[in-house]
Amino acid sequence: MTVxxxxxxxxxxxxELAADLGFDAEAxxxxxxxxxxxxxxxxxxxxxxxxxxxxRTSTLRSSPRRLLARVLVPFRL
Known part of the structure; x- marks a missing residue:
């Protein structure tokens, strides 16, 4: 997972991020x-x-059409 x-x-x-992700605090x-x-x-x-x-979460919540488009991406030819 990224920061x-x-x-x-x-x-x-x-x-919290450093501890949760196992990254160096400076990084x-x-x-x-x-x-x-x-x-x-x-x-x-x-x-x-x-x-x-x-x-990512607010964008998808605000636009069901955008969510549907993201879900269907792998199925586009």
Whole structure:
């Protein structure tokens, strides 16, 4: 699992991510800094969450048609 996917499931702190994913704390910090600069994650105090515009779960919830299109991708010829 990646840092981005882990916080898309639920917001977490850097330390929680490092412990849960088994990554070095410095590597998690670097990944979160990069994702934050790119606008993909947002920080609220010590907690990081995926920006709603990039969230897999909010995107699918907001558009059933988009969900259906994603499900059918493997079946397109």
């Amino acid at each position: 981005f996917k882990a916080i898309d499931d639920e917001p977490r702190t850097r330390d 998690v910090r670097d990944a979160l800094d990069y994702l934050e600069e790119a606008g993909r994650v947002e920080r609220d105090g010590d907690t990081y969450r995926v920006n709603e515009a990039f969230s």
